[in-house]
Amino acid sequence: MRLYLVLLGPPGAGKGTQAHRLCEAFGLFRVATGDLLRRIARETHPLAARVRPVLEAGRLVDDATVLEVVSHYLDQAAGTHEGVVLDGYPRNLVQAEQLEDYLARRGETERLWCVLLDLPEAVAVRRLTGRRICPRCERVYNVDRIPPDGRCEACGTPLIQRTDDTEAVIQKRFQVYWEQTAPLVQYYETRDRLVRLDADRSEDKIFECLAGYVRQWLTRGG
Numbered sequence: 001m002r003l004y005l006v007l008l009g010p011p012g013a014g015k016g017t018q019a020h021r022l023c024e025a026f027g028l029f030r031v032a033t034g035d036l037l038r039r040i041a042r043e044t045h046p047l048a049a050r051v052r053p054v055l056e057a058g059r060l061v062d063d064a065t066v067l068e069v070v071s072h073y074l075d076q077a078a079g080t081h082e083g084v085v086l087d088g089y090p091r092n093l094v095q096a097e098q099l100e101d102y103l104a105r106r107g108e109t110e111r112l113w114c115v116l117l118d119l120p121e122a123v124a125v126r127r128l129t130g131r132r133i134c135p136r137c138e139r140v141y142n143v144d145r146i147p148p149d150g151r152c153e154a155c156g157t158p159l160i161q162r163t164d165d166t167e168a169v170i171q172k173r174f175q176v177y178w179e180q181t182a183p184l185v186q187y188y189e190t191r192d193r194l195v196r197l198d199a200d201r202s203e204d205k206i207f208e209c210l211a212g213y214v215r216q217w218l219t220r221g222g
């Protein structure tokens with residue numbers, strides 16, 4: 001693999017959107033832990049028997065199992081993709097160290113880059129509470145793009161607020177972010193693997209910057 005791109009940033013920074021766009025533009029594989037866990041739970045892989053009951057009970061999958069699932073898909077992607085975008089992984093220092101060990105074993109430590117989508121909390125909260133979705137086609141509308149009539153442009157359904165975009169849930173997500181994920185910024189910074197990007201800009205502008213870096217990183221390592 002030429003590139004392992006870790007996207008970091010507070011809730012509302014647009015990690016998911018940018019991860020999707022990067023994967024589409026550069027043919028990268030997206031590693032989103034939640035998606036991969038749900039995917040493996042449906043497969044006939046030995047790991048499925050361990051993951052399925054945990055997901056069904058609505059509990060959190062432990063770091064060691066998450067690592068096994070992630071490395072299973074990373075191994076697969078190594079044969080088919082030039083790089084991966086890690087969206088929501090690693091989520092804490094333990095996972096970051098596990099990922100580092102995995103890369104060290106493959107001699108690919110230098111192929112990892114971390115981009116911080118930097119956004120003040122107040123701006124992120126405004127973005128998240130202002131977001132609306134279409135309950136029918138699941139299209140997401142950001143605060144500055146909601147149609148004046150409050151209806152979905154694609155299907156005309158009245159837009160709603162997602163239950164996890166309410167103020168209380170958002171506060172909780174930020175608390176988890178500050179406690180567990182924000183320390184990763186320093187972790188990657190001391191290893192000279194971190195790039196900071198101002199995410200208080202339009203989605204297109206952020207993508208343009210990110211794409212510039214990704215292009216460089218993909219063409220670098222041989």
Ligand SMILES: [Zn+2]
Nearest residue numbers: 134137152155
């Ligand atoms: Zn719709």
